[in-house]
Amino acid sequence: MDVDPVLVPLEAVQRKNADLPVRVASAVVMLLIAGTAFWAGGLVLDLFVAVVAFGVFVEYVLLVSKIADSPARLGPMVIAGAVYIGWAGLALAVMPDVMMLVVLGLVIFTDTGAYFTGRSLGGPKIAPKISPSKTWSGLLGGMAAAGIWAALVVLSASYLLSAIGPTGPSLAATLDTANVGMATLAGAVLAVFAQAGDFYESWLKRRAGVKDSSRLIPGHGGLFDRVDGLLPVAIIAGTAWAATQAVG
Template sequence: MEGAESAQLPAAPTPAPPARSDLPVRVASAVVMLVIAGVALWQGDIVLKVFIALVALGVFAEYTALAAKIAPDPARMVTAVVTGAVYIGWAGLALSVMPRIMLVGVLGLVICTDTGAYFTGRALGGPKIAPSISPSKTWSGLVGGMLAAAVWTSLYALSFGYLLSGLSPMGPSLIEAVRTTHLGTAALVGAGLAVAAQVGDFYESWLKRRAGVKDSGRLIPGHGGLFDRVDGLLPVAIIAGTAWAAAGGAGGA
């Protein structure tokens, strides 16, 4: 009987193979993106403007695809497309006309915001900001992103001030750079723009949640679409570029 009973026992389930990490793909894609963007920045002028225009067109295409899944009728689809054209077009224009030194500062700020928010949120956790829109975003992550952006803008402004101090007869001076650079203002600007970057991130997450998709596209292996990569950059570009133009800025540097 023992043998008969043991023969009728169900076989143990085969353990599922461990999920493959997409980290190598993500890293490789990130390196390729950085190289392409770096070459465009290095070339500047028409190459940089064409690159920004192509990215903006790609983002607009992904935005339109999301809107098509959300809009219940043609009238609202037209409204969504016009809204996206203004939002993305404004950001693209701002990026294409601002000086390269400012463009690098804006890109660095958004990267620092995302990095600071990611690691702080994972390390500290805590209450979610809007779990129904983006379940992974926490208040601690927002603060971490703001702090990282504040440090970036302060150091970037200080570096620029140091380079400018080199034009004086006494040569470059860190003390003079600290004295003439408004580090507190730079930090506050960075923290404020970090909030704008997070708002842009939430806006895209809201669109994807309503459209019922995880990513805005599949163009970038391991990263999703272009919109997924620049969601936080768009509002920051609009604010920084518009402020620069309002202050009397002219064509790119």
């Protein structure tokens, strides 16, 4: 029996839409859990980061166990994953809560900018064998969105500092002291690393022959799927912050 080619993508869209309520409900639950951890702060937030990092590491080990063909190859991959994920988790745990929110916002802006720009403009793929949906236009859109986020953060912080100063809040003083250009550049560069983290996990899943890192989160896959872009950004931002504290 012949299949109408128009019905195939239509059925795919219908299946995706049918999954939407589950995805929304899972997203709400994730936001509530994360929001509660941030509200509590302190030890609760540190434990939350540790639990998520451990869950990501477990999913990473499950992925590489499908890739490695011998214990001799599996061992170094597990160690590398422990360093990569553990470093990111430690970086998030030691940085101030406000900085953690800034880092999370940057990754969210990157993903959002890349998604909508890539979907709107399309164009050449970056690495179709690893991640077929990622385009160069999406990468540039993600960099632009992350740059805007970083610039807004710096402007807001500078304005708040001027507000508690002797002269009171001043937009002119804010624009004079805020290095918006450097902040925008830093945000754009970090967006590249966020996308690299996404590609790295996609490469692991491709080699392991799986679609998601796990089925832990209904409609969203696993923890690794949710934080793949966050890991390298957390390492860079957290390490840079720790270095400035050590020097200071």
